[in-house]
Amino acid sequence: MRKNEQKVLEIVSNQLGVNSAKLNSETDxxxxxxxxxxxxxxxxxxxxxxxxxxxxxxxxFSKIQELFDLIQEV
Structure with a gap:
């Protein structure tokens, strides 16, 4: 996993209160x-x-659905 992708997953994990191990780039x-x-x-x-x-x-913001979309923007 790339460093930027990991950082995005950590941000989303913290914001949504979800264990980052449960997230991946295809998470909706x-x-x-x-x-x-x-x-x-x-x-x-x-x-x-x-x-x-x-x-x-x-x-x-409406076009952000999956984490892949968010990672691509970063």
């Missing part, structure tokens, strides 16, 4: 863990902080 955070738009927003904020990047204000 909406279907499997009922992540809502606020969860996605908070995950993206943590990613901004953790990777020291700025996510554009017009970023479409």
């Amino acid at each position: 955070i909406v279907k499997d863990y009922e992540a809502d738009s606020l969860d996605k927003f908070e995950i993206m904020n943590e990613i901004e902080d953790g990777f020291e990047v700025n996510i554009p204000e017009n970023f479409d």
Whole structure:
């Protein structure tokens, strides 16, 4: 597993209160863990902080469903 992927999994794990061992790039955070738009927003904020990047204000959070989608964005 790549370092960035592991870091994303840790962020999602912490935000959703899920053991990171249960997550992988194909995990559907909406279907499997009922992540809502606020969860996605908070995950993206943590990613901004953790990777020291700025996510554009017009970023479409609705397209993030699986962790693979999120990892690709990072």
